[in-house]
Amino acid sequence: MEGQDLPYVLIDHIGGKHGVYEDHVEFLEKHFHLITMTEYLENKKFLSNKIRAIYMWYHRPVINEELLQSLPNLKIVASSGVGIDHLDLKLISSYGVKVSNTPFVVSTDTADLGMALMLASSRRLVEGYQIAVSPDTEYFPADWLGAEVSGATLGIVGMGTIGYKVAERAKAFEMKILYHNRNRRNKEEESAVGAIYCKKIDDLLQQSDFVLLSVNLTPQTHKLIGKRELELMKPTATLINTSRGLVVDQDALVEALQNKVIKAAALDVTYPEPLPRDHPLLKMKNVIITPHIGSATKKTRRLMMENMMESIQAGLAGLPIPNEVLL
Numbered sequence: 001m002e003g004q005d006l007p008y009v010l011i012d013h014i015g016g017k018h019g020v021y022e023d024h025v026e027f028l029e030k031h032f033h034l035i036t037m038t039e040y041l042e043n044k045k046f047l048s049n050k051i052r053a054i055y056m057w058y059h060r061p062v063i064n065e066e067l068l069q070s071l072p073n074l075k076i077v078a079s080s081g082v083g084i085d086h087l088d089l090k091l092i093s094s095y096g097v098k099v100s101n102t103p104f105v106v107s108t109d110t111a112d113l114g115m116a117l118m119l120a121s122s123r124r125l126v127e128g129y130q131i132a133v134s135p136d137t138e139y140f141p142a143d144w145l146g147a148e149v150s151g152a153t154l155g156i157v158g159m160g161t162i163g164y165k166v167a168e169r170a171k172a173f174e175m176k177i178l179y180h181n182r183n184r185r186n187k188e189e190e191s192a193v194g195a196i197y198c199k200k201i202d203d204l205l206q207q208s209d210f211v212l213l214s215v216n217l218t219p220q221t222h223k224l225i226g227k228r229e230l231e232l233m234k235p236t237a238t239l240i241n242t243s244r245g246l247v248v249d250q251d252a253l254v255e256a257l258q259n260k261v262i263k264a265a266a267l268d269v270t271y272p273e274p275l276p277r278d279h280p281l282l283k284m285k286n287v288i289i290t291p292h293i294g295s296a297t298k299k300t301r302r303l304m305m306e307n308m309m310e311s312i313q314a315g316l317a318g319l320p321i322p323n324e325v326l327l
């Protein structure tokens with residue numbers, strides 16, 4: 001396709017904190033005429049009829065009614081990652097616009113991170129590192145005993161693609177695996193990883209040494225883990241969250257950690273992100289926090305970009321859209 005015939009695709013911006021990665025731009029520009037939000041706003045009259053797709057990299061640009069109204073030829077919003085809680089699907093589809101995400105390419109890395117958080121928390125890696133690099137060269141290993149992962153019971157809340165990959169990894173650690181999900185997995189899938197279904201989340205919470213959250217954020221999962229659920233957990237248990245901060249009632253979590261209702265937490269997600277610097281979770285030795293890095297590897301981010309490109313191309317050609325998000 002000639003440069004001027006390439007479809008116009010709106011992005012937020014390139015580079016910096018939340019922009020489209022600079023090293024993805026060359027590839028994208030082979031297929032699309034990229035228009036940044038600033039360019040769009042400066043030349044709205046000319047561009048609004050031309051833009052046919054939005055490439056939404058990590059929730060940007062924000063899509064609201066005003067933007068949708070101003071883009072009469074918009075056909076598709078390709079959103080990066082798996083979560084879609086930042087999108088008003090009803091609103092977007094009321095404009096006849098389709099939506100896609102990239103669920104399958106992020107699952108391996110996110111499952112790996114879940115395991116990393118579980119191991120780091122149980123074996124106190126962050127505290128251990130701080131001791132190892134501190135000026136005090138006297139180690140007292142008896143003060144740094146952790147809890148074993150191998151052989152422990154892992155409760156996975158949300159057995160989608162990510163949850164299942166966590167189970168595959170946990171099987172190699174000889175863990176007992178419980179799971180809770182809206183729909184039960186079939187017998188073959190359960191026995192391949194040795195996972196036991198808990199119809200009631202309470203059963204899983206009561207029995208698990210590690211509870212790992214891998215659910216989408218929806219009205220049903222909003223603050224799914226609150227005071228009551230934390231109180232059901234063992235006092236020796238650890239909560240791991242790789243989904244969305246709002247799946248947990250964070251104030252209740254702080255209280256539970258302070259009062260030793262549960263032992264520890266390992267969180268890749270919080271609300272807000274990042275937390276204010278004086279937030280109590282940042283001061284607790286039994287809490288590990290990472291900056292929402294579930295899918296943050298070079299390869300996966302590249303695959304996400306390629307997925308998004310393919311979805312836009314399919315959407316504009318009127319073909320079935322890979323990873324279309326249906327209402």
Ligand SMILES: O=CC(=O)O
Pocket residue numbers: 080081082083084106294295
């Ligand atoms: O948070 C990351 C994702 O939704 O993939």
